[in-house]
Amino acid sequence: MEKKQNPLFVGTLAKGLRLLRAFDESHVSLSLAELVARTGLEKSAVQRMAHTLHHEGMLERDPGTRRYRPSHAWLELAYAYYWSDPLISRALPKLVEFSRAYGETVNLAQISGDHIIYSLRLPNQRTQFAASIVGRRLPALGTASGRVMLATWSKEEVTHALENWPIRSATPKTITDREAIAEDIARAKNDGYSITDGQMMLNEISLAVPVISIDGRANAAVQVSVSSLTYDEARLKGEILPALLDTAGGIPG
The missing domain is CATH 3.30.450.40 (GAF domain)
Incomplete structure (x- = not known):
């Protein structure tokens, strides 16, 4: 509730981050349905965000299985963290x-x-x-x-x-x-x-x-x-x- 009342809080961005956090050592690749289940978000929203994150280089998408997994961009973020x-x-x-x-x-x-x-x-x-x-x-x-x-x-x-x-x-x-x-x-x-x-x-x-x-x-x-x-x-x-x-x-x- 506090986040929703904060005028600086961007709900769409938070949902996108929730989608990224769905990946971990036990869930290295996820289908659209699995992303919906793990995030609790609506399928249409997950589909749009997953497509956007793939387009922006944050997620890889297997053309055959259509499963998503983290991209090399995550390593770039880790690299920036180490320097920071x-x-x-x-x-x-x-x-x-x-x-x-x-x-x-x-x-x-x-x-x-x-x-x-x-x-x-x-x-x-x-x-x-x-x-x-x-x-x-x-x-x-x-x-x-x-x-x-x-x-x-x-x-x-x-x-x-x-x-x-x-x-x-x-x-x-x-x-x-x-x-x-x-x-x-x-x-x-x-x-x-x-x-x-x-x-x-x-x-x-x-x-x-x-x-x-x-x-x-x-x-x-x-x-x-x-x-x-x-x-x-x-x-x-x-x-x-x-x-x-x-x-x-x-x-x-």
């Missing part, structure tokens, strides 16, 4: 240095609403394709990165997040109890790091350290993913944590 965010250029050399020294997967995660988004990912040789692509979004409460960032926020903001942000069960080990997550955030506030085990992927331990800005708040985190078949928490804290703290501390927030 100074944190990316400051973080990349530090992550490269860490990756070369330790040979483990290291990521830069940033807060994106009630999710985190991986904006830099340096995989190791064992990393699967899905875990090496930038732009992946995950519910912040279910990740070490999200929790360690929240640990630097105000009490009121953390309470709001715990009460309202989504939680998705990705594995049998995913913690969905909000009180347990609150306790983990409190530990992260005291420790300066967060560790999760099997929350988003089985046999994966995640260690995250906040990238602190000048005001003491973190909207980004450096995160390492390792195999629980190779590391336990004690080894991770002993061998990786000191270097990860140095890496994050060397990135101006």
Whole structure:
């Protein structure tokens, strides 16, 4: 209702963006009917917008199946984003240095609403394709990165997040109890790091350290993913944590 009452809000543009957001890792190509189902918009509107976005180069259309998929223009937008965010250029050399020294997967995660988004990912040789692509979004409460960032926020903001942000069960080990997550955030506030085990992927331990800005708040985190078949928490804290703290501390927030 607030958006509709805002005279600057362009409803047609918002609908077009909703159509673009219908595509994700599970929906890489969509028919017109599928676009209607995923957006909840009228078929005639979806047809016009999909045609326009195809004409403007934002969507590819298979001439045989008539299915739509994202075009290379999305990569151009990502390219522009990388140049626009100074944190990316400051973080990349530090992550490269860490990756070369330790040979483990290291990521830069940033807060994106009630999710985190991986904006830099340096995989190791064992990393699967899905875990090496930038732009992946995950519910912040279910990740070490999200929790360690929240640990630097105000009490009121953390309470709001715990009460309202989504939680998705990705594995049998995913913690969905909000009180347990609150306790983990409190530990992260005291420790300066967060560790999760099997929350988003089985046999994966995640260690995250906040990238602190000048005001003491973190909207980004450096995160390492390792195999629980190779590391336990004690080894991770002993061998990786000191270097990860140095890496994050060397990135101006």
